[in-house]
Amino acid sequence: DTGVSQDPRHKITKRGQNVTFRCDPISEHNRLYWYRQTLGQGPEFLTYFQNEAQLEKSRLLSDRFSAERPKGSFSTLEIQRTEQGDSAMYLCASSFLMEPQHFGDGTRLSIL
Amino acid sequence: SQQGEEDPQALSIQEGENATMNCSYKTSINNLQWYRQNSGRGLVHLILIRSNEREKHSGRLRVTLDTSKKSSSLLITASRAADTASYFCATDLLSGGYNKLIFGAGTRLAVHP
Numbered sequence: 001d002t003g004v005s006q007d008p009r010h011k012i013t014k015r016g017q018n019v020t021f022r023c024d025p026i027s028e029h030n031r032l033y034w035y036r037q038t039l040g041q042g043p044e045f046l047t048y049f050q051n052e053a054q055l056e057k058s059r060l061l062s063d064r065f066s067a068e069r070p071k072g073s074f075s076t077l078e079i080q081r082t083e084q085g086d087s088a089m090y091l092c093a094s095s096f097l098m099e100p101q102h103f104g105d106g107t108r109l110s111i112l
Numbered sequence: 113s114q115q116g117e118e119d120p121q122a123l124s125i126q127e128g129e130n131a132t133m134n135c136s137y138k139t140s141i142n143n144l145q146w147y148r149q150n151s152g153r154g155l156v157h158l159i160l161i162r163s164n165e166r167e168k169h170s171g172r173l174r175v176t177l178d179t180s181k182k183s184s185s186l187l188i189t190a191s192r193a194a195d196t197a198s199y200f201c202a203t204d205l206l207s208g209g210y211n212k213l214i215f216g217a218g219t220r221l222a223v224h225p
Contacts, residue, residue, distance in 0.1 A: 042200045042215030098211055103154035
């Protein structure tokens with residue numbers, strides 16, 4: 001059983017640079033979610049896709065953030081002009097309809 | 113903002129003891145879920161309890177839900193060192209026809225051999 005895969009696992013970048021993360025959901029899952037998790041806190045919802053349509057975006061997702069899910073398969077999350085406050089673990093999850101979400105192991109972003 | 117609040121924030125016990133974690137939330141829910149997270153890893157779904165259920169069991173896990181008090185508890189019986197992890201409750205608000213999960217800050221459980 002192939003779970004949710006995220007790449008890269010770790011990303012270190014300088015402030016002001018752009019970064020892109022990739023998420024490959026479980027193949028039959030039509031729903032995909034992005035979360036952000038800071039140290040000592042639970043995940044916070046960022047955005048949700050059903051197939052290729054982005055149906056909800058949190059107010060946490062500033063205009064420097066953009067997410068896509070072309071063809072309703074893998075998804076990318078891009079952060080432009082990174083800031084210190086963007087340092088966090090970015091988690092992707094997928095589900096089939098209303099079933100529980102399956103999470104990937106996340107991408108840990110560190111901003112120097 | 114996070115809806116759920118777990119209590120305690122940290123719990124340290126010996127192997128074989130039971131561990132109880134509590135979760136309180138603020139708004140009406142569709143269901144409540146518990147997840148486990150090992151250090152540096154993603155979250156693993158443990159159990160889901162619907163708003164019309166009061167208690168649910170899965171192996172060594174027992175979850176209760178009191179919607180009148182807006183609270184839930186997770187009991188892990190006969191704990192093992194491998195249970196060491198952070199445990200999160202997540203309320204499912206069924207917003208816009210999908211499962212929007214709102215997580216608490218978690219309980220960090222340490223089980224010592």
